[in-house]
Amino acid sequence: MKLKLLTWDVKDTLLRLRLPVGQQYQAEAKSRGLQVDSAALDSSFRQVYSNHWRLFPNYGLSQGMTSHRWWLDVVSQTFRLSGIQDEKILQSLSERLYQDFCTDRYWEVLPGAREALKGCEELGLRMAVISNFDRRLEDILRHVDLDGHFDFVLTSESAGVAKPDLGIFHKALKLGAVSPQCAAHIGDDFVKDYKAAREAGMFSLLLQNRLRKDIPSDHVIQSLDQLIPRLREVME
Structure with a gap:
């Protein structure tokens, strides 16, 4: 892929x-x-x-x-x-x-997130955000020093629609100037992230600490340190 x-x-x-x-x-x-x-x-x-x-x-x-x-x-x-x-x-x-709540006083970066983002960049991937968040998200990402990793941040407020509405994924693909077949999404919600992205034609991975019987096991990562090896497999 x-x-x-x-x-x-x-x-x-x-x-x-x-x-x-x-x-x-x-x-x-x-x-x-x-x-x-x-x-x-x-x-x-x-x-x-x-x-x-x-x-x-x-x-x-x-x-x-x-x-x-x-x-x-x-x-x-x-x-x-x-x-x-x-x-x-x-x-x-x-x-x-x-x-x-738009500062790092209340938010912290998840373990392995910085390493995963850096690893994605080393794979040559461009990155962006699709989130059911309000306009404060860009400030939050700046406060926790993650903003520099993303080409754009698409919130449900700026998009006018929220996940799992496919419209927000279509807007992201348009902003990223890529076809769905060349894009992937990762998130922790089965319906809003994993399922919706696939319905939009993208590849997707579900971040959950347990495997599910309703999706292939290689579509689930149980921690962010599993992301880069999984992406390498997908990109081969």
């Missing part, structure tokens, strides 16, 4: 949160003298995020929202469900967390 472009998912593929959301929200609240249970915040966040993405998919862009407004609503509702009702405090907390 003549691979020219490798696209990456980001969250839980290249980057992960340093701490669970509940602990990070709790620390910000504590800095303001507020006591909130981190487990309650975690539970509230999962509930609010899921409902908000269902009601206002892809940051509500098609409904006239901005990703900034979308996130402020998610964060403030998370704290409300966890017992904080003061609107002035909620507004301040939400804005601070929105700003801080």
Whole structure:
């Protein structure tokens, strides 16, 4: 296979949160003298995020929202469900967390990611990002010093559609000026990354720490240190 472009998912593929959301929200609240249970915040966040993405998919862009407004609503509702009702405090907390989450204060590079990116460059591959993230992603990648590896960063906010919609993959292929047969994608989600990329005509690998019965074993890598050997096999 003549691979020219490798696209990456980001969250839980290249980057992960340093701490669970509940602990990070709790620390910000504590800095303001507020006591909130981190487990309650975690539970509230999962509930609010899921409902908000269902009601206002892809940051509500098609409904006239901005990703900034979308996130402020998610964060403030998370704290409300966890017992904080003061609107002035909620507004301040939400804005601070929105700003801080685009820095390396809350994100860290996954083990093996830097080595995998360097190895891909040594294979002569161009690289890019396809992520269901908002406009802060480029800032995050810059803060963790990964931005220099990518020709472009395509977020669902900038694309106007989110994975697994094939439109975001088609946009990436157009930006990369390659045919699907010359492109591959790697990510940790079976539907949004592995399956969707293949439906777009690309090769794809699934990053998971266990093998699955529903896909070939050589389509799964259990850690990033397996990526370069697998790509060499594919490119032979």
